[in-house]
Amino acid sequence: MSWMKSLFVREYQLANRVGGGALIGVLFFLAVVTIFPFGVGPDMILLSRIGAAILWIGALLATLLGLDRLFQADREDGSLELLVMSGRSLELVVLIKCAAHWAATGLPLVLATPVLSLFVGLDFQSIVLVTLTLLVGAPALTLVGAVGAGVTVSMRRGGVLLSILVIPLAVPILIFGVSAATAGAIDSNNFLVPFLFLCALTLFGLVVGPLAAAAALRVSGE
Amino acid sequence: MTLYDLANPTRFLKLVKVVLPWLIVATVAALAVGLYFAFFVAPEDYQQGQTVRIMFVHVPSAQLALMCYAMMALSSVGSLVWKHPLADVSAKAAAPLGAAFTFLALFSGAVWGKPMWGTFWVWDARLTSFLVLLIMYLGIIALWKAIEDPIKAAKVNAIITLVGVINVVIIKFSVEWWNTLHQPPSIIRSGGPAIHSSILIPLGLMALAFVLLFVTLHLMSMRNEIMRRRIRAMRMRAASAAPAASSSTITKAAPAGAR
Numbered sequence: 487m488s489w490m491k492s493l494f495v496r497e498y499q500l501a502n503r504v505g506g507g508a509l510i511g512v513l514f515f516l517a518v519v520t521i522f523p524f525g526v527g528p529d530m531i532l533l534s535r536i537g538a539a540i541l542w543i544g545a546l547l548a549t550l551l552g553l554d555r556l557f558q559a560d561r562e563d564g565s566l567e568l569l570v571m572s573g574r575s576l577e578l579v580v581l582i583k584c585a586a587h588w589a590a591t592g593l594p595l596v597l598a599t600p601v602l603s604l605f606v607g608l609d610f611q612s613i614v615l616v617t618l619t620l621l622v623g624a625p626a627l628t629l630v631g632a633v634g635a636g637v638t639v640s641m642r643r644g645g646v647l648l649s650i651l652v653i654p655l656a657v658p659i660l661i662f663g664v665s666a667a668t669a670g671a672i673d674s675n676n677f678l679v680p681f682l683f684l685c686a687l688t689l690f691g692l693v694v695g696p697l698a699a700a701a702a703l704r705v706s707g708e
Numbered sequence: 709m710t711l712y713d714l715a716n717p718t719r720f721l722k723l724v725k726v727v728l729p730w731l732i733v734a735t736v737a738a739l740a741v742g743l744y745f746a747f748f749v750a751p752e753d754y755q756q757g758q759t760v761r762i763m764f765v766h767v768p769s770a771q772l773a774l775m776c777y778a779m780m781a782l783s784s785v786g787s788l789v790w791k792h793p794l795a796d797v798s799a800k801a802a803a804p805l806g807a808a809f810t811f812l813a814l815f816s817g818a819v820w821g822k823p824m825w826g827t828f829w830v831w832d833a834r835l836t837s838f839l840v841l842l843i844m845y846l847g848i849i850a851l852w853k854a855i856e857d858p859i860k861a862a863k864v865n866a867i868i869t870l871v872g873v874i875n876v877v878i879i880k881f882s883v884e885w886w887n888t889l890h891q892p893p894s895i896i897r898s899g900g901p902a903i904h905s906s907i908l909i910p911l912g913l914m915a916l917a918f919v920l921l922f923v924t925l926h927l928m929s930m931r932n933e934i935m936r937r938r939i940r941a942m943r944m945r946a947a948s949a950a951p952a953a954s955s956s957t958i959t960k961a962a963p964a965g966a967r
Contacts, residue, residue, distance in 0.1 A: 630871075633867070633868070633871055634868075636867075637851065637864050637867060637868050638851075638854075640855065640860070641854055641855070644854070647847070647850055647851060647854055650843065650846070650847040650850065651844075651847045651848075651851065651868060653843070654840045654843050654844045654847070654872070654875065654879070655871065655872075655875050657840055657879050657882070657883070658875075658878045658879055658881075658882040661882045661883065661885070661886050662882065665886070683882075687878075694871060694874065698867050698868075698870075698871050701788075701863075701867050702863075702864055702867050702868075705860055705863040705864055705867070706860065706864070
């Protein structure tokens, strides 16, 4: 158990200290949300209608931004090979790395969501729903992203390709996340079904993400 | 001869050499008959007029777009489980074909949609899933190009293809849940086909012709890929066998570069 805890702490500290830390993701999130009104106009009614979607897309882009370094930094300094050869389950290692990455970059995004919701004119209920869906759904984004990160780990400048590979995988998460947030704001009865689907996708990502990412890391280590 | 013997690239190439001419003849014949039926025998639709004929290209393309992905997924299982190079080659050869058929399905659908629905594009469930499928195909092609070592590229692609298989199903379901405008399935459904035989027969012929076309192109593409890999291996062998020669060319070239 202690190796899992120390791996988590190591990953968390690295993610927090390298490249501007957790705040850089939140800053990017803020920038994306800010740029939307310049594109669609300062119409508060329109913005509040698409606000949940803006926040979700902002969170998706901010998650994608940091993913290319998830395994790459470890590969470059050799610690990835140590982790592969450590005899521990590589799937579990990947899962811990994802958890630390999410705690360092995903969780700050969720915490920033209520504040950023004010910029797109969401009411109190919508703010709660968007934050809740992101809290449940953002781990799924990190987990499917880990598959892309594992696959592109040996590539210099694999970030763009990673995004192209991961965005199709993120489509269902986005659909159920946004529809839970927007449908729930109109009628709370419509909230539960998409929200449960979102939970299912996250659980599904918990299984498929580490399995596929670990397989990809083993290939690149050969 | 078992399937395992077939998996030997040299035997595979021999077989392709024998089979390919017949396949090409069969494909051309099936396409000719199918197109003749589609253009001259099938009646106009009372609502859609001549545009109904677009369907004879659209439906087989869409069917093949999915079939290519299934082919890629099966090959991916082959390269992950049996680690066989021919499965790698098959998966790699299927990706551009799948992308092309997906594009053809989207394009023919758009051309048909303009006069019928009044717009080239709608964010309808099936159109959207096919657009996502196209992005997946193109991403997989890009991944093949990005990794130089063919064995590593094959394994990595197999992983992303298999994750994609699960995802295609989820996307289809979730997008349908999200929005639906496309006609519901009308050929394979309970209670028999809803299409009259005058249209169903040309459609079946075209579907057969497209499958033959796919098999032909896939075999040709696999053959080319095997050749490409052999050339690569020969080049690497030649490069490693002649270190003295290459170093002498460098020393010879150096003064020329200095000038």
